[in-house]
Amino acid sequence: MKYISALLALFLILSLLTCNAATCFAAEAGSENTADSEDALSLAAPSAILMEADTGTILYEKNSHERLRPASVTKIMTLLLIFEALEKGQIHSDDTVTVSEHASEMGGSQVYLETGETQTVNDLIKCISIASANDAAVAMAEYIDGTEEAFVAHMNEKAKTLNMNDTTFVNCCGLEADGHLTSAHDIALMSRELSNNHPQIHDYCTIWMDHITHTTRKxxxxxxxxNTNKLLRQYSYCTGLKTGYTSQSGFCLSATATRDHINLIAVVMAEENSKIRNKEAVSLLDYGFAHCQVYSDPLDSKLPDLTVSRGKQDSIGLAYASPFQYVITDGSSSEEITKELHIPDSLEAPVKKGDTVGCIEFHIGKRLLGSVDIIAKETVPAATLADCYLDCLSMLLLK
Known part of the structure; x- marks a missing residue:
């Protein structure tokens, strides 16, 4: 009996040891898989990010909030403010800009503008977008805000509104300056803002070769x-956006690309040379196109009218607040997505146009992907005593 008990005890001990070993192995294997997933690209870049542009979904990141020198990638913000000024009517593309002495003295990449020379806004945008011209960037900054200093303050204000919390701009062109820092994450944010809200930027930054005409006293x-962005010739899906290099910043790039209605932004910073910079940007973009599928629903189907009680009218029309988009990154099929409509049976006045009255939810299985508000298409004021009196009178007359 004692012998059998001893055997049972030994069996239990061995079982526990085996179970614990299996549990440890499973945990270690899971950790290893996570690490492999996060570092699947094995980038040399000290900082990088990959973003789906339409939704802002981050598909990959590596030290994406590390504050680094952006060099001429800075000009993405400069271009953003230029296009905003155009949109507001503050400036026009055929306006003539006179180059100041300060602008003409810019070093680094330039188009050799001379003091007193004039160029159109359109041509200066080409100089910035294609040739990364520092002198053109400063000329536009001064034209919009009077001085480069005022324009830089404008840049930092815009950075705050975009939640670019890693960013401080000191100049408008990216020349080396103490404290002029941003991150891959913030570059993706401003690239997305420029690309989505001012898509005409791609008409400029995809030009391979062009020219301007200097007219001076000579x-x-x-x-x-x-174009400084050689990726345009190396990657057929490339649509922009901006390169950067100084000896201190290393080689930087914010690359945009489109394939099968998927729009991506890949940012790499502080690369060793332009060849590695371009290669790793392509690796990011290929990774994104292989791993994401954008599900879009225009939500253009008609919604039922809702009954309104105690209002000046008996029913109200409904509308979706916006289309729905979601980036699928886990291999799920868009055919697995289901929709659930959530609206009440009726509403009570008053109801204002634009009021949220319900929502539509999108799911894969039990997982909520997101939702879109359902809003009132019109205003229905509450009925007054006079309205009630007239309703009663109408009912009596109808009888």
Whole structure:
């Protein structure tokens, strides 16, 4: 009996040890898989991010909030403010800009604008977008806000509104300056804002070669512009956006690309050379196109009218507040997505146009992907005593 008990005890001990070992192995294997997933790209870049542009979904990131020198990638914000000024009617593309001495003295990448020379806003945008011209960037900054300093303050204000919390701009072109810092994450944010709200930027930054005409006291001469973004010739889906390099920043890039209605933004910073910069940007973009599927629902079907009690009218029309988009990154099929409509049986006046009265939810299985508000299409004021009196009178007359 004692022998059998001893065998049972030994069996239990061995079982527990085996179970614990299996549990530990499973935990370690799970951790290893997570690490492999996070570092699947094995980027050399010290900081990088991949974002789906339409929804802002982050598909991959590596030290994305590390504050680094952006070099000429800074000009994404400069271009954003230029296009906002155009949209507001503050400036126009055919306006003539006179180049200041300060602008003409910019070093680094430039188109050799001279003091007193004039160029159109359109041509200066080309100089910034194609040739990454520092002198053109400063000329536009001064044209919009009077001085580069005022424009830089404008840049920092815009950065705050975009929640670019890692960013401090000191100049408008990206020349080396103490404290001029941002992050891959923040670059993706401003790239998305520029690309989504001002898509005409891609008409400029996809130009491979162009020219401007210098007209100065010395006469007239053409100056060639060649795009600094070689990815345009190396990656067929590339639509922009901005390169950057200084000896201190290393090679930086915010690359935009579109394939099968999927729009991506890949940012790499502080790369060793332009070849690695471009190669790793392509790796990010290929990873994104392989791993994400954008589900879009225009939500253009008609919603039922709702009964309104105690109002000046008996019913009200409904509308979806916006279309719905979701980036599927886990391999699920869009065919698995289901919709659930949540609206009340009736409403009580008053109801204002635009009031949220319900929502539509999107699910895969039990997982909520997101929702869109359902809003009132019109205003229905509450009925007054006079309205009630007239209703009663109408009912009596009908009898």
């Amino acid at each position: 006469g007239t001469s053409d100056f060639g512009l060649t």
